Amino acid sequence: MVGYVVGGVVLLVIGILFPSLTKDWTSWIYNNIEESLTMSDSGSLLVTALSYASWYFLIFYCIYLGSMFVAYALSKNRSSLLYQGLLVVFVMGSVHLFNVIHHEHYSYSIHLGLLAILLFLHNFIPEQRYFYSMFSVILLFLFFAVQWLNMVPELTVFGIGTDDFAVSIKLADEYLTDNTLFSTLSVILFAGFFLIAVIVTTILHLFSKQVTMTRKYQKQTEELQRTRGELFETNVYKEIHSLVHDMKTPLVTVEGLVSLIELKNEDKKVEGYFDRIYGSVDKMKDMVSEILHEDTKREMEVSEVIHYVRSHISIDDDSIDVSVDVEEELPPIHVNKIRFSRALSNMVENAIRSLKETGGTLSVQAYSYEDGVAFSIQDDGPGVDPKILEEIWEEGFSTKRSSGIGLPFVKSVVDQHGGSIDMKSTPYVKTLVTVYLPVYVEEEAYDFSH
Amino acid sequence: MKKYSIVIALIVGCVVLILVRYQDSSEETWNSWPNLPAPIGKEPILITSAGQAIEGKVFSYIAEELNLDGDYRPRALATDLYEYKTMIVVVGYSPHGVRQTYRSYKEEKERVESLYEEAEARDTPIIVVQLSGASREDAYTWELYKTSIPHADYVIGLQELEYNEALLEQAQQYSVPVTLVEDIEDIKTPFNLAFR
Structure with a gap:
């Protein structure tokens, strides 16, 4: 002026x-x-x-x-x-x-x-x-x-x-x-x-x-494109949801038939196999339950969660140097395994995507933090413009013409687990996403004698 | 409508200014002498300017067309007057014209005053001409009229001048005959009759 x-x-x-x-x-x-x-x-x-x-x-x-x-x-x-x-x-x-x-x-x-x-x-x-x-x-x-x-x-x-x-x-x-x-x-x-x-x-x-x-x-036109993308993803999610739901019936049939076979079985050698089949069926039931019900949570070791995330991510790019570090003797966490792991995978995938062109280092860490556990994903890629750091958690916001529901999903999962999420970014220097989760404290069983 | 309020006010202001000016310029036709009853001027004549406006130059061509013997000397001094038997002063202030003479307005006015004094001392007839009409209604030009009329023997000008009433009053006060005409071309007759 x-x-x-x-x-x-x-x-x-x-x-x-x-x-x-x-x-x-x-x-x-x-x-x-x-x-x-x-x-x-x-x-x-x-x-x-x-x-x-x-x-x-x-x-x-x-x-x-x-x-x-x-x-x-x-x-x-x-x-x-x-x-x-x-x-x-x-x-x-x-x-x-x-x-x-x-x-x-x-x-x-x-x-x-x-x-x-x-x-x-x-x-x-x-x-x-x-x-x-x-x-x-x-x-x-x-x-x-x-x-x-x-x-x-x-x-x-x-x-x-x-x-x-x-x-x-x-x-x-x-x-x-x-x-x-x-x-x-x-x-x-x-x-x-x-x-x-x-x-x-x-x-x-x-x-x-x-x-x-x-x-x-x-x-x-952009708005229309975005809405179309969201609609498509919602439809896919609904499809998966109904598929998973349909898995429950054959699973119960498998469990019932296996128990019938077990009753008729006289071979002692095979009994060990039945135990493994039951274990696998239980795991599948848990997974189905976690997918269908967001509130379904269970106690898990942090290393188990990290292992699950690693098994779902494939890094075939030599230019990215990945390191995973989990602190020893971390307390257990109470999470919906499928959703929480998906949230962590989402952030790791984002970091890998950002490093695809330039290469760099990606570090995943889990460590104790105050009364809880912190998961951090750090990379040195292009990161996020500090001016839009506040907006990235909003649904539909995207800088890559994507649907813009990835980070809002991560935030909603972390919120559902009573935790918090934070992102700091200096482009091409350090982009750090940290998820803080409170430690699981088992509620005392209600004393019915009263 | 609110955003156009200043635009409307400006248009109203513009129209009012134009109407006020138009009324001042054209409302009345002044009664004046059609021409002098007998000639007062003799040749050769000195045509000079009071205010260095272009009107002086235009008037010199009118005099030339009337075959009057004389010179146009816009910057003439009192010492130049000895060669001439009549002095014509064309009044009109031009800031650019005065700037060409490297004089100030005050110096220009003093030059004109000294010319009048010298003409009166020599008993040279003075004819004051006003060719600007409504074009030069500024205070500087009017100041030059006020300086000129008490010394004038005859005033010729255009009808459309806003200051005409004051000019006529002043001329009457000093018993100066005034002839007001409609166009520049019409000036030729009364001016010619002032000599022949």
Whole structure:
């Protein structure tokens, strides 16, 4: 904002002092008007008028743009009434100061009109990166339009075109052509430049609308894609859920038939096999139960969980150096084996995926932490931008055009186990995800004797 | 509607300013002499400017068209007056014109005053011309009129000047005949009759 104030003030000063900075130019204009009279050359007068229009444009371009900068710095919103009011005050104040310093007689009415047109057109100019460039183009055409309006002789009685050069040019034209040249030409040029300014504004407005619509469609398409992905995953999950549920019946049949075979069996050697079959069936029943019921938990050793996770992950990339470290004598934890292991696997897979391109080190650790156990997964891959660390736990958030449900799933599993999860990331240095779980304390059995 | 309130206020302000100015400029037609009853000027004439506006140059061509013998010397000094029998002062302040002379407005006014003093001392007739009409309604130009009219023997100008009432009053106060015409072209007749 300080830049806007400084830039604005500099432009205002340049605009107000412009005649003093361009003495050669003003002398050329003045002498050329005299020469046009001497030579009776209306063509030369027209060239002088063009030069004067350019001179005028530069003065008021600086004043208007400077006023816009300062007004924006003070109001901070180009759409507010405060901005509009400040712009009017700075422009009219500068025009007055210009008139006083240079003994000029620029019409105030024309600047009031010009400001009204500019503020009206402003509503249709998109607030984008190139706002000032676009506005400058419109200003150029509007100033040239207004400048030719200043040179319409018939408007002098309305106080329009009363500055020194405009009066001199009109007077010379009156003597040379009885005003026939400027009466016609000025109106045509005014209308032409004004029309161009309006057309440019309309084109910019329509272009901006198109860009906004395209962005909206793009966002909607992305949203649709994400929803589709989620729907697909939900359907897969439901399918698995029903499949697992269907496994229960054949499992009970297997268990029943095995017990019948055991009853009829007389071979002592085979009895050991029956025990193993029962053990496996029980394990499968537990797994089915854990998949179907989120709240189903059991006491497990940490090393067992880590072993289970390792057995489900395959790393065939030599560029990744994996190390697993489990502290000895850790207390048991109370978890839903399938879901908790899936959550840990998820994070390890994320780390492996991030190292796929660059390679690096991946370290999985389990250690005691205060009254619980901590699991940490650390890598030196690209990690996560620290600015979005808060957002990654939100459902649907993804930086890789995926469904964005991986990390929210991990967090919900950890929450269900009464734990907490934390992520710290310095891209390409260290990305550390830590899961804290409380230690399982067996509840005392209810004493029914009471 | 609220966001357009300042735009509407600006349009209203612009229209009011234009109407006020239009009323000031065109409301009345002033009664003045059609021309002088008898010539007062003799040739050769010195045409000079009070305020260095382009009007001086334009008027010099009008004089040329009327075949009046004389010179256009916009920066003439009192010492230049000895060659001429009539002095024509075209009033109109041009800031750019004065800047060309490397003088200030104050110095320009002093130059004009000294010319009037010298002309009066030499008994040279002074004709004050106003060609700017409504174009130069500024205080600087009016100040030059106020300086010129007490010394003038005849005033010729355009009808559309806002200050005309004050100009006529001042001319009446100093018993100066005034002729106001509609267009620059119409100035030729009363000006010619001031000599012939």
